Amino acid sequence: MPTLGIDLGGTFARAAVVDGKGEILASAKVAVQDRKPQGVVETIAQAAEEAVKQSGVKVDGCGVGAAGQIHKDTGVISVAPNLGWRDVPLAAMLTKRLGFDVKVVNDLSAAAWGELHAGAGRGAHDILVVFVG
Structure with missing residues (x-):
């Protein structure tokens, strides 16, 4: 079954629908205007709904x-320096808004997982992902 992946940055929310082989079926990008949690949830929902x-x-x-x-178990963001957040239950908020299960993880962990399973690290036993930014 295709799944939805979201990259939440400080300026944009990017959404992509990906098939079981890791192929991107569609994508969307929406600017983050309101950095308050509910505003970001709506931005993510807009990008997600457009991609789907x-x-x-x-x-x-x-x-x-x-x-x-x-x-990792609850999807609560303890600290998000780029958004100025503390203790935001983002996974629960998005699950309620989108109507299906949402898992929230650190963006670098998500990038490493993606490279291991669908990118440059596919088939490798171990990989090292270095993100400079």
Whole structure:
């Protein structure tokens, strides 16, 4: 089943619908205008809904990569320096807004997982991802 991936940055939310082979079926990018949690949830929802509509497929889950310290089991963002957040339950907020399960992880962990499973590290036993920014 295709899934939805979201990259939440300080200036944009990028969404992509990806098939089981890691191929991007559709994508969308929406500027983050309101950095308050509810405003960002609406920005993410807009990008997600646009990507899903363009793809023409149904998705039943979503992964979000966000900068900061994130509780992996709950999806609560303890600290997001680029958004000025503390203790925001982003996974729960997005699950409620989008109507399907949302997992929130650190953006660099998401990038490493993506490279290992669908990118330059595919087939490797170990990889090292260095992100300079």
